[in-house]
Amino acid sequence: MGEDRRRFLKLAGLTALCAAGKGSLARLAGAETTAAGGAAKQVRWAMVVDPRKCLEKEGCTACIDACNHAHNVPSFDNPKHEVKWIWKEPFADAFPDQDARYVDPALTAKPALVFCNHCDNPPCVRVCPTQATWKRGDGVVMMDWHRCIGCRYCMAACPYGSRSFNWEDPRPHIKDLNPDFPTRTKGVVEKCTFCDERLDKGQPPACVAACPEKAMIFGDLNDPDSEVRRLLRSRFALRRRASLGTQPEVFYLV
Amino acid sequence: MLEKALVGSRGYWRWLLVLGAVMVLGGIAYLRQFAFGLGVTGLSRDVTWGLYIAQFTFLVGVAASAVMVVLPYYLHDFKTFGKLTILGEFLAISAVTMCMLFIFVDMGQPTRVLNVMLYPTPHSLMFWDMVSLMGYLVLNTVISHVTLAAERNAVAPPRWIKPIIILSIPWAVSIHTVTAFLYSGLAARPFWMTAILAPRFLASAFSAGPALLILFCLVLRRITRFDAGREPIQRLAIIVTYAMLINVFFVLMELFTALYSNIPEDAEHFKFLYVGLAGNSTLVPWMWTSAALSVAALVLLVNPKTRHNETTLAAACVAVFVGLWIEKGLGLIIAGFEPSVLGKVTVYTPTLPEVLISLGIYAFGLALITLFFKIALSVRGQVAA
Amino acid sequence: MRDRGLILTGLTIFLALLLAPVWQAALRGSARKPEPKIVTKAKQCVEPTAEMRRNHMQLLNTWRDTVVRRDQRTYLAADGKTVTMSLSGTCMSCHPNKKEFCDACHNYLAVNPYCWECHIEPKEKS
Numbered sequence: 142m143g144e145d146r147r148r149f150l151k152l153a154g155l156t157a158l159c160a161a162g163k164g165s166l167a168r169l170a171g172a173e174t175t176a177a178g179g180a181a182k183q184v185r186w187a188m189v190v191d192p193r194k195c196l197e198k199e200g201c202t203a204c205i206d207a208c209n210h211a212h213n214v215p216s217f218d219n220p221k222h223e224v225k226w227i228w229k230e231p232f233a234d235a236f237p238d239q240d241a242r243y244v245d246p247a248l249t250a251k252p253a254l255v256f257c258n259h260c261d262n263p264p265c266v267r268v269c270p271t272q273a274t275w276k277r278g279d280g281v282v283m284m285d286w287h288r289c290i291g292c293r294y295c296m297a298a299c300p301y302g303s304r305s306f307n308w309e310d311p312r313p314h315i316k317d318l319n320p321d322f323p324t325r326t327k328g329v330v331e332k333c334t335f336c337d338e339r340l341d342k343g344q345p346p347a348c349v350a351a352c353p354e355k356a357m358i359f360g361d362l363n364d365p366d367s368e369v370r371r372l373l374r375s376r377f378a379l380r381r382r383a384s385l386g387t388q389p390e391v392f393y394l395v
Numbered sequence: 396m397l398e399k400a401l402v403g404s405r406g407y408w409r410w411l412l413v414l415g416a417v418m419v420l421g422g423i424a425y426l427r428q429f430a431f432g433l434g435v436t437g438l439s440r441d442v443t444w445g446l447y448i449a450q451f452t453f454l455v456g457v458a459a460s461a462v463m464v465v466l467p468y469y470l471h472d473f474k475t476f477g478k479l480t481i482l483g484e485f486l487a488i489s490a491v492t493m494c495m496l497f498i499f500v501d502m503g504q505p506t507r508v509l510n511v512m513l514y515p516t517p518h519s520l521m522f523w524d525m526v527s528l529m530g531y532l533v534l535n536t537v538i539s540h541v542t543l544a545a546e547r548n549a550v551a552p553p554r555w556i557k558p559i560i561i562l563s564i565p566w567a568v569s570i571h572t573v574t575a576f577l578y579s580g581l582a583a584r585p586f587w588m589t590a591i592l593a594p595r596f597l598a599s600a601f602s603a604g605p606a607l608l609i610l611f612c613l614v615l616r617r618i619t620r621f622d623a624g625r626e627p628i629q630r631l632a633i634i635v636t637y638a639m640l641i642n643v644f645f646v647l648m649e650l651f652t653a654l655y656s657n658i659p660e661d662a663e664h665f666k667f668l669y670v671g672l673a674g675n676s677t678l679v680p681w682m683w684t685s686a687a688l689s690v691a692a693l694v695l696l697v698n699p700k701t702r703h704n705e706t707t708l709a710a711a712c713v714a715v716f717v718g719l720w721i722e723k724g725l726g727l728i729i730a731g732f733e734p735s736v737l738g739k740v741t742v743y744t745p746t747l748p749e750v751l752i753s754l755g756i757y758a759f760g761l762a763l764i765t766l767f768f769k770i771a772l773s774v775r776g777q778v779a780a
Numbered sequence: 781m782r783d784r785g786l787i788l789t790g791l792t793i794f795l796a797l798l799l800a801p802v803w804q805a806a807l808r809g810s811a812r813k814p815e816p817k818i819v820t821k822a823k824q825c826v827e828p829t830a831e832m833r834r835n836h837m838q839l840l841n842t843w844r845d846t847v848v849r850r851d852q853r854t855y856l857a858a859d860g861k862t863v864t865m866s867l868s869g870t871c872m873s874c875h876p877n878k879k880e881f882c883d884a885c886h887n888y889l890a891v892n893p894y895c896w897e898c899h900i901e902p903k904e905k906s
């Protein structure tokens with residue numbers, strides 16, 4: 142009997158300790174990250190890319206150009222200092238775990254459009270020491286360029302190479318300055334934000350709006366009647382390096 | 396006690412002057428980096444961490460290695476290391492300070508670095524690394540100050556310091572474990588995502604650190620009246636030998652797993668290191684030098700004759716230190732990014748400013764060690780011969 | 781305290797240098813005051829002028845965090861007005877003269893807010 146009571150007390154103590162620890166940890170960690178206003182909306186933004194439609198006009202870069210202009214993405218001559226939000230990547234490099242050697246080359250010879258996957262389980266958010274990057278309630282993985290200290294831990298953690306660092310002041314390298322969007326300063330990390338500034342105005346991301354072939358489809362995964370859900374129901378889709386458990390929310394139709 | 400560092404021989408001042416000059420050069424290079432951005436380094440979008448973070452990683456090991464003299468002395472009452480513990484703790488303080496400086500110069504926005512404390516983020520390992528490094532610095536500062544003050548006053552150290560010293564032992568293990576976790580928790584980087592990374596870090600630390608301590612003892616014997624004695628050096632040599640054997644064993648295990656399983660994303664990083672990948676073989680000569688130095692060191696260390704001879708022992712210690720510096724201070728970090736997550740191999744060569752800044756920090760660390768050793772030896776009346 | 785004389789002399793020189801702006805202003809009679817030039821369409825800023833003058837930096841910090849981190853872009857002022865929280869969109873539409881408005885005080889006080897390292901200032905004629 143005495144033994145049982147001791148075990149009970151130990152367990153109770155341990156449970157209380159865990160609960161207290163969890164509470165204080167949550168206060169430490171979650172104070173700002175959970176405050177996002179997305180909870181009420183219950184939206185989960187996602188992108189579906191249809192590579193069969195993309196690039197039907199050879200050399201089309203409409204989405205990339207639209208993004209670069211909308212966000213003042215600089216272009217550097219030095220490839221080491223490159224900043225990229227959305228770009229084309231050879232199929233084999235974008236999907237290293239897909240061995241597609243006998244697949245119709247019409248599909249795999251084309252480069253894939255790649256950008257931030259806005260993972261549901263983003264490793265960049267997990268490692269950021271200042272919460273300068275975090276996942277919003279609507280699933281957008283955001284960046285706070287005011288808070289980023291430029292440690293580049295997120296770049297080491299991102300399995301998609303979606304993040305770029307400002308190795309030098311980007312201002313002089315922006316060809317056509319868009320006054321409605323800030324540039325970045327040297328020493329911070331940047332990436333695609335699903336055009337959070339346009340989403341707030343009810344507009345789709347700039348790349349989606351710019352695509353002449355409607356090869357990029359943006360929508361709400363939580364709405365079973367949305368176009369993205371309809372497409373994903375009817376066609377098989379790839380996600381980049383899905384085995385890593387990051388739950389990327391950008392889908393590539395096969 | 397600090398005033399003891401303000402008087403010294405001509406050689407002492409000349410040495411500090413040389414270190415000061417290197418620090419000034421590093422400082423000038425840093426001003427340039429501060430003004431232009433990290434673009435003055437050889438880093439790139441694909442290779443985002445390089446010399447700085449690698450030096451940080453290597454020096455965390457040197458810092459942790461103080462535990463190899465503290466643990467036998469305080470936990471096992473191994474009196475032989477009595478004279479050495481203070482040197483180990485001073486080495487730890489200098490190494491941790493250099494670690495923090497290397498992290499600092501790697502920041503893209505150094506003026507915002509306190510955001511790490513302003514917005515504490517327990518799910519980030521970098522937060523915990525900061526906590527453990529800061530804690531280790533405080534522990535060793537308190538311990539070395541209190542024990543040295545007691546020694547100067549010829550009294551026994553206060554009783555309350557003992558639990559703090561005991562605490563510093565697991566803490567030393569923690570700093571290098573947490574540093575390994577920075578890397579080994581990243582699914583994106585298979586080269587680092589290995590459970591053996593933390594044990595490997597500890598093994599390499601416990602050989603490189605004590606090897607450095609042996610070298611310091613040998614140098615101090617020549618230029619001061621401090622003689623660590625033959626026995627402590629030989630005991631340290633045995634620690635270096637075992638740790639180095641374990642380290643080489645761990646590296647071979649990594650190589651076997653990656654190369655025999657032949658999973659491309661695991662094997663490619665090792666190929667980059669030892670044979671070159673996609674026409675890039677910048678690190679190959681370095682890595683083979685490191686391998687050769689490790690083998691040579693082991694031959695000299697395992698053989699009792701050469702281990703007992705202090706000249707060959709010194710050579711072995713240099714080989715251990717340089718070999719591990721290449722392995723950890725160059726290969727380990729850079730190879731994590733080669734190839735990149737998108738399969739690219741981008742050449743990374745540290746630039747002149749980058750090297751100068753690193754040298755400046757090393758000079759700062761050496762100056763700290765010099766001052767600390769000077770204070771400790773002055774207290775003991777063992778300064779110059 | 782053998783060095784008392786030396787230490788006191790040193791301290792005096794140090795303090796004299798440190799307080800140079802104060803005694804210089806005192807000698808000249810009055811300190812030069814910055815006059816930010818307000819050219820604006822509206823009668824009043826989002827909050828009363830005195831309040832803005834004193835606390836605009838806190839307000840801007842709150843705006844910044846609310847827009848970026850809390851995904852809300854509309855500000856409810858004390859008098860019930862609502863405005864879009866945007867430095868270059870809202871503030872600068874009333875105060876397009878950054879040099880005479882922002883810089884006048886900031887230069888005087890030698891503060892260097894990093895806003896304009898990223899946010900794009902309105903084009904000015906001069």
